[in-house]
Amino acid sequence: MKNSSTATSRQYAPIPGTSDIAPPPIAGLQIRDATADDMLAVQAIYTPHVLHSSATFEETPPSVQEMQSRREHVLAQGLPYLVAIINKEIVGYSYASAYRARIAYRFTLEDSIYMAVDHAGKGVGKALLAELLARCDQGPWRQMIAVIAGNNNLQSIGLHRSLGFKHVGTQPSTGFKFNQWIDVVFMQRALGAGDTTLPDSQAKSLAVAAADRTD
Ligand SMILES: CC(C)(COP(=O)(O)OP(=O)(O)OC[C@H]1O[C@@H](n2cnc3c(N)ncnc32)[C@H](O)[C@@H]1OP(=O)(O)O)[C@@H](O)C(=O)NCCC(=O)NCCS
Numbered sequence: 001m002k003n004s005s006t007a008t009s010r011q012y013a014p015i016p017g018t019s020d021i022a023p024p025p026i027a028g029l030q031i032r033d034a035t036a037d038d039m040l041a042v043q044a045i046y047t048p049h050v051l052h053s054s055a056t057f058e059e060t061p062p063s064v065q066e067m068q069s070r071r072e073h074v075l076a077q078g079l080p081y082l083v084a085i086i087n088k089e090i091v092g093y094s095y096a097s098a099y100r101a102r103i104a105y106r107f108t109l110e111d112s113i114y115m116a117v118d119h120a121g122k123g124v125g126k127a128l129l130a131e132l133l134a135r136c137d138q139g140p141w142r143q144m145i146a147v148i149a150g151n152n153n154l155q156s157i158g159l160h161r162s163l164g165f166k167h168v169g170t171q172p173s174t175g176f177k178f179n180q181w182i183d184v185v186f187m188q189r190a191l192g193a194g195d196t197t198l199p200d201s202q203a204k205s206l207a208v209a210a211a212d213r214t215d
Helices: 036-052 064-076 124-137 154-162 201-210
Strands: 029-033 081-086 089-098 108-115 143-149 166-177 180-190
Touching: 029 124, 036 064, 036 081, 036 089, 036 108, 064 081, 064 089, 081 124, 089 124, 108 124, 124 154, 143 154, 143 166, 154 166, 154 180
Parallel strands: 108 143
Antiparallel strands: 029 081, 081 089, 089 108, 143 180, 166 180
């Protein structure tokens, strides 16, 4: 999988079978691989979501060091960890991770994406996730799952729908935060050839390397 810095000059093809429209260009927006130095800003973006939103089920903001170590774990699996930058300010980040640890899940990823609160709703999240998907489309993986906390998280549901994800299920009341039960919404989109072909042997070994194996 390509893992070099990439700006947002990419033209996104519409996803077959959806009304997806390629994200329009956003003035001054750059999307590139996160660096170690970016993680201070990434931690600052994540912290208010942890403290004030049920979009994440964490309750204690992770330290910069912890965020750094999570990024290194993502990179060690050959997966992308991206930041969105406007006017030299990091305004959002997104990364892919193994969906689940068991070996049979090795072709399935989960995405995570967070925008700085005052930069949400301007199309940047869509451009950022589109780039993440484009990167993962090039790798051996075949499915991307969005695990969305809260059936009222219309921003995240709208974002994923706009990029071709379909609602595949809801687990009622699986989370508990801010003294209320929270449903978990699952949305899914194929990566690359999806399930239309079997993986070739080279892809198999790549995906195995990307998965957390516990057995
Ligand atoms: C979810 C999040 C990343 C989306 O990023 P964003 O920059 O706000 O989203 P965009 O402005 O790029 O919008 C993307 C799409 O979602 C749609 N959308 C956004 N908010 C919506 C809402 N409240 N209702 C319906 N659709 C909505 C937009 O219309 C757009 O689709 P379109 O291009 O077809 O019009 C951002 O809002 C965020 O950080 N939210 C809090 C954290 C979170 O929930 N992260 C996801 C965890 S799974």
